[in-house]
Amino acid sequence: MKARQKRLIFVLLGVVAVIGASFLINKAMQGNFYKLYTPQEVLAGEVPTGQTIRIGGLVKEGSLKRSDTELEARFVVLDKHKNEVTIVTNKILPDLFKEGKSQIARGILKADGIFYAEEVLAKHDANYMPEEMKDIVTEQHTPVKDGVK
Amino acid sequence: MIPEIGHFALIITLAIAIVQAIFPILGVSLNKPQWVALARPTARAQFLFVSISFACLLYAFVTSDFSVKLVANNSHTQMPLIYKVSSLWGNHEGSLLLWSLILAGWGLAVSIFSRSIPPVMLARVMSVMGMVAIGFLLFLIVTSNPFERLPFPPVEGRTLNPLLQDFGLAVHPPMLYMGYVGFSVAFSFAIAAMLGGKLDAAWARWARPWTNIAWIFLTGGITLGSWWAYYELGWGGWWFWDPVENSSLLPWIAGTALVHSLAVTEKRAAFKSWTVLLAILAFSLSLLGTFLVRSGVLTSVHSFAADPERGLFILIFLGVVIGGSLTLYAARAPKLQSTGRFDLVSREVGLLVNNVTLAILTLTVLLGTLYPLIIDALGSGKISVGPPYFNNISIPLGTVLFLSMGVGLFLRWKKDSPERLMKKLLLPANLAIIIAIFAPMFFGKEFSWRVSLGLLLASWVALTALIWFAAQGRSLFVKPLSAWGAMLGHVGMAVAVTGITLTSMYSTEKDVRLELNSSYEVAGYAFKFIKMEDRKGENFTATRATVDISKEGKSFITLYPEKRNYGPGTMPMTEAGIDPGFFRDLFIALGEPLGKDAWSFRIYHKPFVRWIWLGGILIALGGLLAAFDGRYRRTRKVFLKEKANRQTSNKGAAA
Numbered sequence: 001m002k003a004r005q006k007r008l009i010f011v012l013l014g015v016v017a018v019i020g021a022s023f024l025i026n027k028a029m030q031g032n033f034y035k036l037y038t039p040q041e042v043l044a045g046e047v048p049t050g051q052t053i054r055i056g057g058l059v060k061e062g063s064l065k066r067s068d069t070e071l072e073a074r075f076v077v078l079d080k081h082k083n084e085v086t087i088v089t090n091k092i093l094p095d096l097f098k099e100g101k102s103q104i105a106r107g108i109l110k111a112d113g114i115f116y117a118e119e120v121l122a123k124h125d126a127n128y129m130p131e132e133m134k135d136i137v138t139e140q141h142t143p144v145k146d147g148v149k
Numbered sequence: 150m151i152p153e154i155g156h157f158a159l160i161i162t163l164a165i166a167i168v169q170a171i172f173p174i175l176g177v178s179l180n181k182p183q184w185v186a187l188a189r190p191t192a193r194a195q196f197l198f199v200s201i202s203f204a205c206l207l208y209a210f211v212t213s214d215f216s217v218k219l220v221a222n223n224s225h226t227q228m229p230l231i232y233k234v235s236s237l238w239g240n241h242e243g244s245l246l247l248w249s250l251i252l253a254g255w256g257l258a259v260s261i262f263s264r265s266i267p268p269v270m271l272a273r274v275m276s277v278m279g280m281v282a283i284g285f286l287l288f289l290i291v292t293s294n295p296f297e298r299l300p301f302p303p304v305e306g307r308t309l310n311p312l313l314q315d316f317g318l319a320v321h322p323p324m325l326y327m328g329y330v331g332f333s334v335a336f337s338f339a340i341a342a343m344l345g346g347k348l349d350a351a352w353a354r355w356a357r358p359w360t361n362i363a364w365i366f367l368t369g370g371i372t373l374g375s376w377w378a379y380y381e382l383g384w385g386g387w388w389f390w391d392p393v394e395n396s397s398l399l400p401w402i403a404g405t406a407l408v409h410s411l412a413v414t415e416k417r418a419a420f421k422s423w424t425v426l427l428a429i430l431a432f433s434l435s436l437l438g439t440f441l442v443r444s445g446v447l448t449s450v451h452s453f454a455a456d457p458e459r460g461l462f463i464l465i466f467l468g469v470v471i472g473g474s475l476t477l478y479a480a481r482a483p484k485l486q487s488t489g490r491f492d493l494v495s496r497e498v499g500l501l502v503n504n505v506t507l508a509i510l511t512l513t514v515l516l517g518t519l520y521p522l523i524i525d526a527l528g529s530g531k532i533s534v535g536p537p538y539f540n541n542i543s544i545p546l547g548t549v550l551f552l553s554m555g556v557g558l559f560l561r562w563k564k565d566s567p568e569r570l571m572k573k574l575l576l577p578a579n580l581a582i583i584i585a586i587f588a589p590m591f592f593g594k595e596f597s598w599r600v601s602l603g604l605l606l607a608s609w610v611a612l613t614a615l616i617w618f619a620a621q622g623r624s625l626f627v628k629p630l631s632a633w634g635a636m637l638g639h640v641g642m643a644v645a646v647t648g649i650t651l652t653s654m655y656s657t658e659k660d661v662r663l664e665l666n667s668s669y670e671v672a673g674y675a676f677k678f679i680k681m682e683d684r685k686g687e688n689f690t691a692t693r694a695t696v697d698i699s700k701e702g703k704s705f706i707t708l709y710p711e712k713r714n715y716g717p718g719t720m721p722m723t724e725a726g727i728d729p730g731f732f733r734d735l736f737i738a739l740g741e742p743l744g745k746d747a748w749s750f751r752i753y754h755k756p757f758v759r760w761i762w763l764g765g766i767l768i769a770l771g772g773l774l775a776a777f778d779g780r781y782r783r784t785r786k787v788f789l790k791e792k793a794n795r796q797t798s799n800k801g802a803a804a
Contacts (some may be wrong), residue, residue, distance in 0.1 A: 007492060020509075
């Protein structure tokens with residue numbers, strides 16, 4: 001085989017690799033990104049039903065109810081404007097899950113307006129709040145300090 | 150007084166690192182041998198002083214000196230000694246000091262085991278390592294001083310995050326750091342080669358063992374991390390595709406590619422500029438990992454605190470390292486001409502496929518990890534990338550990779566005939582297909598193409614490695630260490646893939662509500678909730694459940710999952726009850742009280758889960774054996790002999 005033919009084959013292999021990779025990424029991305037929504041967006045009807053998304057907010061005081069016979073738990077999450085969404089889950093709630101504290105649930109919003117969660121995450125440290133939750137639950141944005149956000 | 154000595158020692162370390170970064174390399178260009186000769190002593194002095202600094206901080210932790218802010222925030226007098234020690238690196242500042250110590254330790258090791266490296270090369274390598282050290286030491290001293298004092302020391306410390314009070318944490322970060330930082334050696338060698346404009350087989354032979362050893366530590370660190378997450382995070386997962394896990398996996402994948410492409414550079418003088426690029430990539434990804442973990446831009450168990458100033462510092466450092474090295478690469482790479490020619494069917498091409506696949510894997514995992522940050526920065530909402538993205542990517546890429554792994558071992562360098570290759574591969578291919586078809590039946594579950602594919606690839610990789618290994622060396626029993634290394638590395642990968650496939654596909658995971666004296670059956674095992682009691686540990690109180698497990702009516706083990714409370718201000722901890730086994734793990738974790746004597750439990754039956762970590766151990770062992778292959782020592786001997794000859798002949802000439 002001549003050197004030129006060989007180079008051509010290597011170039012072709014490279015092109016195939018690039019096309020394959022982009023195809024793969026494109027395919028893998030479909031439906032595997034979980035967007036974070038607020039209760040406000042749910043009430044405003046901006047949230048797609050029937051696909052996996054996440055909802056963040058504070059767990060409303062006194063809203064956690066458990067079934068007497070099954071694992072099922074239901075609770076209400078709030079955002080800073082006091083919009084409410086009910087969440088139902090059949091999974092164990094995390095250790096740090098508490099009424100009045102923040103949580104993020106991953107699951108599906110059904111047409112009945114209830115969010116069915118496959119997973120509930122609580123903040124994972126006594127004094128640490130997930131970065132992405134700050135905008136949702138903080139009453140007012142803290143003033144920008146020293147020009148650094 | 151002692152913390153001040155530590156702080157002072159750290160500043161001296163910085164001064165030494167500056168000397169180490171400037172003089173040896175300048176000595177090379179200005180032709181000043183005295184400056185070049187500074188490479189070794191400065192590296193050793195740097196290690197000495199950073200050790201003093203580290204020892205001072207360790208002393209503060211062991212003696213619970215709460216006037217030091219870091220100790221007050223992370224330690225407690227009632228903690229067992231091992232956790233007092235490990236809480237040193239269970240926080241941002243301390244872990245950075247550990248990082249600097251390890252970096253200096255690698256520098257020390259290079260300064261000792263470098264007798265065969267020409268002084269000019271060594272000077273460049275040491276200067277580059279000094280530059281990296283400057284970055285980290287500045288970061289420590291300017292933004293994260295571990296020795297900061299409190300004007301009013303508290304009586305008691307705020308204790309280490311209970312999640313981290315575990316043997317796994319005592320060893321996981323140092324292991325991982327050894328790997329991360331170890332790539333700085335490969336990186337320094339690559340930069341030094343570009344500066345010198347020469348990259349030959351000898352260079353690859355120097356760089357290879359260092360890269361291998363760094364890669365072993367990274368393999369070990371990731372394996373430990375996965376195991377720790379499994380039993381300590383309480384929910385029995387072994388890999389979550391969490392951004393921080395990914396940031397340790399990324400340098401590993403790049404490092405794996407590097408280890409293989411170095412082989413081509415050493416044996417065939419090909420892939421030269423590609424090897425250099427991979428060395429830059431592996432270290433840059435290590436730095437990126439540090440940035441992602443330490444800056445708090447990602448939400449994870451690993452982020453200690455979000456501090457924009459620190460994040461910015463690492464980001465700038467990252468920019469300088471990547472930008473600088475890539476600029477140098479653009480200028481010098483064309484000089485690194487690969488002389489080795491090869492045909493389309495050759496081991497070089499096999500390794501090329503391996504490298505291209507690993508590179509694509511690195512980039513796609515990187516994309517999935519950074520995507521949420523990019524989207525957020527563009528202001529288009531907050532998303533998280535789910536595990537299915539990564540699974541969808543790693544299955545097809547893994548398939549290509551594992552198929553080529555089997556072929557690659559049998560390929561000959563330079564040129565091979567397809568017919569010869571086919572003949573060799575026929576047996577393992579057939580055996581692998583048979584295993585893939587029949588083994589799943591053994592588990593008695595419905596057919597799944599994923600299980601068959603996983604087992605096909607695993608047995609293909611393992612069989613080819615074993616058959617290849619049998620033909621190596623002079624006899625059946627005497628094999629070169631590098632052959633042992635390659636075989637164990639490949640078999641370890643096969644073992645891990647078997648574990649991953651079977652655990653992912655055949656695990657049973659249930660969240661259940663159990664009342665006292667009721668039971669639940671999973672995969673033929675009945676879990677019976679017997680009683681609930683309180684108990685007191687060394688520095689915690691716990692609520693402990695007693696769960697009796699029986700199979701076919703016969704009770705065979707009792708597990709005690711518990712919830713621990715480490716005192717006010719700390720989070721409760723879930724300690725799972727695990728019955729480990731070679732072929733399956735039984736796992737039960739305690740949830741919350743549901744009222745009326747009922748509790749929630751998470752029950753798992755996980756077949757072959759231990760194989761994942763066993764595979765990791767085998768891979769690391771393979772890397773270790775390969776690093777100690779005789780030829781690296783031989784290079785040194787030959788070099789020393791030549792040197793001795795030259796000296797005697799010089800003397801003769803003088804006489």
